[in-house]
Amino acid sequence: xxxxxxxxxxxxxxxxxxxxxxxxxxxxxxxxxxLTGTKxxxxxxxxxxxxxxxxxxxxxxxxxxxxxxxxxxxxTVEGLARGEALHPVQAAFIAHDxxxxxxxxxxxxxxxxxxxxxxxxxxxxxVDVERVREGMSGNLCRCGAYAGITEAxxxxxxxxxxx
Amino acid sequence: xxxFEYIRAGSVAEAVAAGALPGTAYLAAGTxxxxxxxxxxxxxxxxxxITRLPGLDGIAVAADGATHIGALVRNSALAxxxxxxxxxxxxxxxxxxxxxxxxxNAATTAGNLMQRTRCxxxxxxxxxxxxxxxxxxxxxxxxxxxxHAVLGHSPHCIAVHASDLCVPLAALGAVVEIxxxxxxxxxxxxxxxRLPEDHPERETVxxxxxxxxxxxxxxEAAAFAGHGxxxxxxxxxxxxxxxxxxxxxxxxxxxxxxxxxxxxxxVAAKPWRxxxxxxxxxxxxPGADAFGRAADxxxxxxxPSGPANAFKIELARRTVxxxxxxxxxxxxxxxxxxxxxxxxxxxxxLHA
Numbered sequence: 001x002x003x004x005x006x007x008x009x010x011x012x013x014x015x016x017x018x019x020x021x022x023x024x025x026x027x028x029x030x031x032x033x034x035l036t037g038t039k040x041x042x043x044x045x046x047x048x049x050x051x052x053x054x055x056x057x058x059x060x061x062x063x064x065x066x067x068x069x070x071x072x073x074x075x076t077v078e079g080l081a082r083g084e085a086l087h088p089v090q091a092a093f094i095a096h097d098x099x100x101x102x103x104x105x106x107x108x109x110x111x112x113x114x115x116x117x118x119x120x121x122x123x124x125x126x127v128d129v130e131r132v133r134e135g136m137s138g139n140l141c142r143c144g145a146y147a148g149i150t151e152a153x154x155x156x157x158x159x160x161x162x163x
Numbered sequence: 164x165x166x167f168e169y170i171r172a173g174s175v176a177e178a179v180a181a182g183a184l185p186g187t188a189y190l191a192a193g194t195x196x197x198x199x200x201x202x203x204x205x206x207x208x209x210x211x212x213i214t215r216l217p218g219l220d221g222i223a224v225a226a227d228g229a230t231h232i233g234a235l236v237r238n239s240a241l242a243x244x245x246x247x248x249x250x251x252x253x254x255x256x257x258x259x260x261x262x263x264x265x266x267x268n269a270a271t272t273a274g275n276l277m278q279r280t281r282c283x284x285x286x287x288x289x290x291x292x293x294x295x296x297x298x299x300x301x302x303x304x305x306x307x308x309x310x311h312a313v314l315g316h317s318p319h320c321i322a323v324h325a326s327d328l329c330v331p332l333a334a335l336g337a338v339v340e341i342x343x344x345x346x347x348x349x350x351x352x353x354x355x356x357r358l359p360e361d362h363p364e365r366e367t368v369x370x371x372x373x374x375x376x377x378x379x380x381x382x383e384a385a386a387f388a389g390h391g392x393x394x395x396x397x398x399x400x401x402x403x404x405x406x407x408x409x410x411x412x413x414x415x416x417x418x419x420x421x422x423x424x425x426x427x428x429x430v431a432a433k434p435w436r437x438x439x440x441x442x443x444x445x446x447x448x449p450g451a452d453a454f455g456r457a458a459d460x461x462x463x464x465x466x467p468s469g470p471a472n473a474f475k476i477e478l479a480r481r482t483v484x485x486x487x488x489x490x491x492x493x494x495x496x497x498x499x500x501x502x503x504x505x506x507x508x509x510x511x512x513l514h515a
Contacts, residue, residue, distance in 0.1 A: 003169070021169035021210070024197070044198050048265060057239070057268040063194045064269065067169055068212050115264065122243060130500035137401035138263025 005070050009033060010079025018067060025069055026050045026061035029076060037077040037106045041140075048139035051107040051114070052076050058114025060138075077106035080113070089113050092156035093149070100143035111139045112153045117163040127157045164197075165206040172211050175219075175342050175376060181211045183344060183372030189213050191235060192269040194262075195278045203288050204279075204295060219376060222246065228382030231340075234273035234375050238328070239264070241272060251380060252494045253331040253391035253410050260395045260503035261327040263402045273375035275328045276339065276355065277367070280432070281404055282311070282322035293319045293363040301363075308469025310406060313476050314462070315431040320363030321468035324356055324432050327503075331393055331410035333434035334426035335384035340377040343370060349379070356433035366432070387412035387424055391494055394486040395428075395503040396478060405429035407479045408503070411486035413449065420444050420453065425461055425487070430479055437461050449491045451484065458483035 003018040009029070016032050026043070029035045029052070041049030043062045050061040053075035080087035089112045092098070099105045115135040124131070132153050133146075141149060156162045172178035182189055186208035188196060199205035213219070219233040222244050230250070232241060241247055242258035262270065284290040284302040291300035303311055303321050311321040329352065337352040350368055357365050369375075391412035397403040408428035414421035423444025427435040440461035447453035458480045467473040485505070499507035 021167065022164050044201060045194060045266060048263065051265055054269075057237075058265050059269045060194070060265045063192075063197050063266075065190070065193055065197065065210075065212075068190060068193070068214055111265065114268075118239075118264070128500045134401045134501050135264055137399075138265045 003067050005066060007066075007069065007071075008073045009035065010075060021065065021067045023066045024062055025052070025054070025064040025066045025074070028066040029061060029074070035076050035078050038110075039103055039106055041104065041107070046140070047104070047107075048111055049104050049107040051110045051139065053110060053114055056117065058111050075110070075113075077110055080109070087113070088159040088162040089116070089152070089156040092152040092159075092162075096148045096152035096155060097145070098148035098152040099141075099145050104139060104141045104143075108136070108139045108141065108149055111136060112149075112156060113163065115153065116157045119157065120163055127154050129154060132157070164200045165203075165208075167207055168209040170209060170211045171215060172213055173215065175216060175374060178211050178213050178216060179342055179344060179372050179374055181209070182374060184209060185371070187211055187371075189277075189374060191271040191274045192237075194266050194270045195274065199279060199286075202286055204286055213374065228385060230380040232272055232378045232380070234271060234377050236272045238262070238267040238270045238272070238275065242267070248498070250385045250388050251331070251335060251391070252388060252498075253393045253412060254328065254335070254380075256498065256502045257327040257331045257393040257395075257408075257410065259498065260393060260408075272328070272378060275326050276352075276375060276378075278324075278326060279366070280322035281325045283307070285322060293359075294322065294366070295364075297362070297364045303469075305469070307471065308467075309471040310404070310429070311468045311472050312431050313465045313467055313472055313479070314427075314435050315358040315433065316468045317359045317361070317363070319361060320359035320432070322359070322363070322432060323429055324434070325404045325429070326434070327393070327395060327405060327408060327428060329356075330408055330426045330428035330434045331391070331412075332378065332380075333436045334410040334412060334424040335387065336381050336424075337384075338379040338381070339375055340379060341369065341373050342376045343373040347376070352378070353434070353436055358432050363432075386414050386422070389494055390415060390490045391424075392486055392489040393503045394482055394489060394505065396482055396505060400501060400504055400506055407475055407482045409479070409482045409486035411483065411490040413444065413487070413490050415449065415491070418448060420447050420449050423457065423487070425457060425483065427461060427479055427483065430465075430475060435461065437463070439463070444487075449487075451488075454484045454487040455480075457487065
């Protein structure tokens with residue numbers, strides 16, 4: 001079985017052929033396109049380490065079949081920085097010490113970018129800390145850097161170009 | 164995960180024809196199905212991808228005021244839809260109290276109805292389970308049962324349906340639209356899920372090939388917009404299934420209740436709605452007395468399915484009273500930052 005698949009990843013068209021329909025979007029990104037910034041944590045939709053944006057919305061890439069996403073527009077952590085200039089959410093994670101081991105960080109950052117977009121789409125101008133905590137609950141951090149993560153997301157949400 | 168044949172359906176008729184073959188499952192977002200397949204709990208020979216079916220991703224209001232919700236509308240899109248948020252606020256609140264933002268962005272309306280139980284013994288393929296392997300027995304009975312059913316359970320299965328969305332939908336009298344080999348039919352959501360009885364593997368009224376194409380919220384459900392709340396009690400404040408949840412809605416007619424709608428989640432294999440409980444509310448003076456009597460009527464016949472879940476009966480009773488108290492106070496103008504949470508600052512709850 002060979003299944004042709006076309007994705008737009010970080011603005012670039014990528015064509016691949018899957019030999020098996022079982023390939024998840026996560027494995028397609030990591031194993032086929034060598035974009036290993038997106039992490040495989042639980043692989044069961046519980047930890048959020050695999051969070052990417054699909055057609056602008058954050059999802060768990062481990063619970064998405066690649067074949068079902070033919071033609072989709074994917075954004076991963078590799079696509080955030082502009083050259084040497086970090087994305088405001090990335091910069092905020094460093095400024096607020098929002099990680100320890102760093103394994104969950106790409107998922108946290110992509111989730112934060114998605115959350116900030118969601119809040120702006122809903123016209124939520126004031127950033128509520130409780131809303132941020134709730135909105136980030138799909139991303140677990142085993143090091144327990146939640147205090148810094150929350151601070152970073154609140155700070156980034158107040159910068160203009162964070163979405 | 165087992166190898167499967169992948170078919171992308173181009174029309175509902177094509178999907179229904181392919182779906183009728185034994186061993187076939189419909190794939191929408193797959194947030195539950197892929198998890199089950201990775202764990203070996205589900206092993207379909209064929210997946211029919213319905214995500215490209217035209218016309219199933221919209222929300223439309225009919226001339227008579229009924230709202231049609233397409234099967235493929237994502238949970239997040241449904242919750243943020245202005246008409247849904249304004250007219251059926253407890254539907255939006257329940258959606259936002261469920262899963263995580265990532266899952267809500269993917270999971271679909273019909274998928275929410277079709278999700279399987281989160282009973283740990285159903286997930287553990289080393290355990291007997293009458294849902295997973297009919298006739299093999301139930302390891303949950305006599306096991307760790309803290310989150311299991313207290314209503315409608317049988318000696319063969321004590322699992323609960325995990326949906327938040329289905330609870331307010333049941334309370335509001337939503338109707339499920341189903342396409343099958345014989346055409347399209349509708350079934351009230353309250354009759355869509357089956358209680359386990361002797362056949363826990365039969366979870367819904369769907370026949371092979373049947374495809375849920377949408378949901379209809381009847382026009383009269385809009386009357387509860389001003390006084391509708393969903394309250395969810397859980398072990399974590401966010402991203403956890405309900406220990407017990409309640410959807411409560413009222414119309415107020417001066418100092419009396421006009422009509423009440425009430426359903427419980429996390430207590431049975433289906434959202435639990437009882438006509439007698441709503442009859443108690445109709446015409447009564449709103450307050451602790453009527454709310455308590457309605458809760459008692461809703462929980463009539465409740466019995467623990469294990470010693471560890473006896474507490475859920477009293478918890479459910481209190482959750483119903485509190486949800487009705489919140490509903491009486493009125494739907495908040497803004498969705499609380501912690502939707503449906505008893506810890507929400509804006510919930511106006513009585514910490515009695």
